[in-house]
Amino acid sequence: MRYEVWEKLAHKYNNLWVQKYSLGPTRREVKKIVLPLLEKNDQLKILDIGCGTGQLIKEISEQYHEVSYLGIDVAENMIQIAKDSNNGSNINFRAASIESFESNDKYDIIMCMHAFPYFPNKEEMLKKISGMCTDNGQVIIVNSSTNSLKDLIINFFLKATTSKAKYLSIKEMKKLFDMANLKVKNIHVIRERFYMPTIALFHTER
Numbered sequence: 001m002r003y004e005v006w007e008k009l010a011h012k013y014n015n016l017w018v019q020k021y022s023l024g025p026t027r028r029e030v031k032k033i034v035l036p037l038l039e040k041n042d043q044l045k046i047l048d049i050g051c052g053t054g055q056l057i058k059e060i061s062e063q064y065h066e067v068s069y070l071g072i073d074v075a076e077n078m079i080q081i082a083k084d085s086n087n088g089s090n091i092n093f094r095a096a097s098i099e100s101f102e103s104n105d106k107y108d109i110i111m112c113m114h115a116f117p118y119f120p121n122k123e124e125m126l127k128k129i130s131g132m133c134t135d136n137g138q139v140i141i142v143n144s145s146t147n148s149l150k151d152l153i154i155n156f157f158l159k160a161t162t163s164k165a166k167y168l169s170i171k172e173m174k175k176l177f178d179m180a181n182l183k184v185k186n187i188h189v190i191r192e193r194f195y196m197p198t199i200a201l202f203h204t205e206r
């Protein structure tokens, strides 16, 4: 099964070593964008696609209780942990792939951290994400990216531990944002250690 590896990883996910140098720093950088937006307006709707165990929603919702949160993930085990570690009537999690996810709602902030490389048909998925965003809504995507021989080698080994993956370059991602009608506001590279690949954070706006 394409996504089985994530079901198996779920129970050790919060203790993986990448939490320290990749996933944790990513949450820190995403919060630098999201928290000031919520400070101005705490009635927003947030969608986290490929939310894993719901760590970021937990960290944000502890500070902003009024916001409406939805996390989706293809792995039921990830979603079960997310549900067990979050509570509040405004916090919801749903086991669904981005391919199958349907929603009548639009979201003010859509986050997708370290999940986009595993999506099939990236152009179509990004257009779908863009379509779920409110006018002037924000889409934040973060993932490993291949921009050098060093990135290529590290991502080759990373790929061996995940579901089928493609770690696009910053240039390739910019092209996809263009096609999905998302304006790139800022690109920030997260690099906590020299042996980590380029982790690119794309802050875009509809």
Ligand SMILES: C[S@@+](CC[C@H](N)C(=O)[O-])C[C@H]1O[C@@H](n2cnc3c(N)ncnc32)[C@H](O)[C@@H]1O
Residues within 6 Å of the ligand: 003, 006, 007, 023, 026, 049, 050, 051, 052, 053, 055, 072, 073, 074, 075, 078, 096, 097, 098, 099, 112, 113, 114, 115, 118, 119, 120, 163
């Ligand atoms: C590396 S984890 C990232 C989890 C979380 N966003 C974080 O930053 O810690 C990748 C997650 O993407 C999910 N995922 C992979 N492909 C997906 C898809 N097509 N639709 C929804 N979720 C997907 C996996 O189940 C996994 O939980």
